[in-house]
Amino acid sequence: MKISRLWGYQILDSRGKPTLAATLLLSDGSVHTARIPSGASTGLHEARELRDQDGKFAESMYGGSSVYQACENINDLVTPQLIGHHPDFFKADQMLRELDTSDGFQSIGANAALAISISVAKAQAHAHGGSLARLFQPEGSLKLPMPMVNILSGGAHARNIIDIQDVLALPHGATSFHEAMSWVSAIREVASIEGSKLGAATNLTADEGGLAIEFGSIEAACEFVASCISIVGLRVGADVSLAIDFAATQFYQDGIYRLAKSDRSYTSDEFISYIQKLITSQPILSIEDPFAEDDWRSWSAFMSDAPANLQVIGDDLFTTNLARLERGIDEEASNAILIKPNQNGLLSSTLEVFERAQSAKFRTIVSARSGETEDSWLADLAVGWRAEQIKVGSTHGSDRTAKWNRLFELEATETCEFSKPF
Ligand code: PGA
Ligand code: ZN
Numbered sequence: 001m002k003i004s005r006l007w008g009y010q011i012l013d014s015r016g017k018p019t020l021a022a023t024l025l026l027s028d029g030s031v032h033t034a035r036i037p038s039g040a041s042t043g044l045h046e047a048r049e050l051r052d053q054d055g056k057f058a059e060s061m062y063g064g065s066s067v068y069q070a071c072e073n074i075n076d077l078v079t080p081q082l083i084g085h086h087p088d089f090f091k092a093d094q095m096l097r098e099l100d101t102s103d104g105f106q107s108i109g110a111n112a113a114l115a116i117s118i119s120v121a122k123a124q125a126h127a128h129g130g131s132l133a134r135l136f137q138p139e140g141s142l143k144l145p146m147p148m149v150n151i152l153s154g155g156a157h158a159r160n161i162i163d164i165q166d167v168l169a170l171p172h173g174a175t176s177f178h179e180a181m182s183w184v185s186a187i188r189e190v191a192s193i194e195g196s197k198l199g200a201a202t203n204l205t206a207d208e209g210g211l212a213i214e215f216g217s218i219e220a221a222c223e224f225v226a227s228c229i230s231i232v233g234l235r236v237g238a239d240v241s242l243a244i245d246f247a248a249t250q251f252y253q254d255g256i257y258r259l260a261k262s263d264r265s266y267t268s269d270e271f272i273s274y275i276q277k278l279i280t281s282q283p284i285l286s287i288e289d290p291f292a293e294d295d296w297r298s299w300s301a302f303m304s305d306a307p308a309n310l311q312v313i314g315d316d317l318f319t320t321n322l323a324r325l326e327r328g329i330d331e332e333a334s335n336a337i338l339i340k341p342n343q344n345g346l347l348s349s350t351l352e353v354f355e356r357a358q359s360a361k362f363r364t365i366v367s368a369r370s371g372e373t374e375d376s377w378l379a380d381l382a383v384g385w386r387a388e389q390i391k392v393g394s395t396h397g398s399d400r401t402a403k404w405n406r407l408f409e410l411e412a413t414e415t416c417e418f419s420k421p422f
Contacts, residue, residue: 001127002027003082008074008115010067013038013371014399015207018051020067021373022074022115024123026087032126034118034377036111037342037369040207041156041165041247043293043316045324047345050109070109077108078116087123092116093348110345117347118377132377133410136384141415144177144407145382145390146170146422148243148286148365149184151191151225152213153206154261155247157370161214163259165247167225168391170285172422173239177411180418181404183240185395186232187225194228207370208393209400217262218244222282241285241422244278249316252292268298275302279310285422286311288338293317299333309422311336311363320344322353329360336363339387341378354385363421368392372399376406383410388421 005025013019015038023033038049050070052058057068081095096116100108125135133142149169154162169187174180191211195202200213215221222242229240248271251258257271258264266274268291275290291298293316306312315338318324328334337357341350357364366382368391379402382390392403410416 001086001123003085003087003120003123006074006079006082006116006119008071008078008112010071011035011373013373014397015040015371017371018062018066019371019373020070020111020115022119024087024119026123026126030123030126032119032122033375034115034122035373035375036115036118037373038111038371039340039342039369040371041250041316043249043319043343045293045316045319045321046343047104047110047113048106049111049342050105067109067111070112073108073112074116078112082116082120087120087127089117089121089124090348092120093346096346105345110342113345114342114347118341121347122377132380133384136381137386141417142383142410143386143417143419144411145366145387146172146419147177147180147184147404147407148389148391149188150208150210150394151184151188151228152215152221153208153210154212154215154221155250157208158206158210158212160260161212162218162221163251163261164218164221164244165250166208166210166243166245167221168243168245169225169229169240170243170422171240172285172420173235174418176418177407177416181395181408183232183234187228187234187240188395190231191225191228194224194231205394205396208368209396210394215261218259218278219282222278222284226283237283241283243286243288243311244284245288245315246290247316248289249292252295257292268295269301272298272302276305279307285309286313286336288313289315289317291317293319296327296331296333299328300331303332303334311422313338313363313365315340315367318353320350320353322349322356325353325356329362334362336365338365338367338391340367340369341381342369351385354387363388365389365391368400368403374398374402376402379403379406379410383407388419
């Protein structure tokens with residue numbers, strides 16, 4: 001089977017913002033489309049998402065956020081090189097690396113690069129007669145990742161109504177994927193009811209489908225979610241614990257961590273003590289980006305004294321970048337990594353980062369972005385790569401359920417085990 005046609009074009013993401021898709025036609029007539037997500041609390045060291053801030057498309061109705069140039073890069077530069085070839089994402093990635101030798105796809109755009117990488121991989125899976133998950137794991141029982149599900153949102157995803165970005169439920173006591181999802185769904189629904197009792201407008205959801213309920217402190221937000229876990233009849237800490245994404249880069253400036261809602265400011269050392277207290281006073285099992293993306297010293301200082309069972313995830317810290325992960329391993333900056341393919345730009349090098357993390361015994365959490373689409377390739381990657389965990393937002397919004405529902409489908413139609421990382 002060979003590639004007959006390939007188109008790059010602009011679509012809309014879950015925030016109504018332009019993003020990029022690529023559709024590939026194979027010689028057997030089958031069609032393979034990849035839709036690319038986009039972040040809001042992006043890390044400084046991510047590969048470059050190309051948008052039309054300047055150049056000939058800057059005057060479009062989308063006010064500089066369109067991706068027409070990235071589409072043109074696909075159609076004019078990439079498509080002619082792929083037509084007539086068998087779909088092979090390693091080879092396509094190699095071609096993309098040669099086409100744009102800059103760091104982070106400055107020229108063609110990481111959004112264009114990833115759209116090619118994923119659409120070619122989907123076509124390749126089809127040519128092999130199976131799903132994208134099965135392209136990576138052709139035989140044996142599949143492993144479904146432990147979900148980590150957004151209940152409350154703040155930070156850049158909900159007008160800063162909580163100082164941090166997410167309070168998530170981590171159903172580590174569940175014994176199957178569907179049981180885990182039934183628990184977190186119940187918690188999310190109870191949180192909505194309890195939020196209304198506090199006077200919150202719970203029909204207003206945040207970017208990833210979590211509830212945008214205002215809390216004056218991080219502790220109050222944690223206590224609220226913990227109480228919802230109890231209300232549904234689950235054991236806090238034994239069945240379900242909390243995970244926090246601080247997204248601390250967002251509130252760090254000139255050496256100071258400033259929590260505006262709590263009206264408190266901390267130096268790095270003070271913030272380390274603050275986090276240490278928070279994880280002992282709240283049922284927290286996992287923290288993400290507790291320190292800013294380049295505050296390496298704080299990460300290592302915190303880790304040197306962190307409880308052994310605490311998961312400490314680098315998201316903006318690593319930006320799914322191999323050199324940054326190597327530094328993190330050397331400096332013992334964390335013990336887990338968030339894997340976001342669009343931070344990297346290529347499927348093959350995202351896989352390389354993933355495998356390096358596994359070999360260093362880092363926990364792996366495959367993650368969506370706050371701006372998502374109805375595409376579900378992320379779920380297939382998580383399963384095909386045997387990731388321990390997955391984080392795609394809440395249980396609300398079809399951009400989110402597309403991924404959960406793909407995991408339900410795999411659970412129903414394949415022989416699967418369930419990941420129990422805790
Ligand atoms: P983002 O948020 O996609 O806006 O970067 C997700 C996260 O920080 O995990
Ligand atoms: Zn994050």
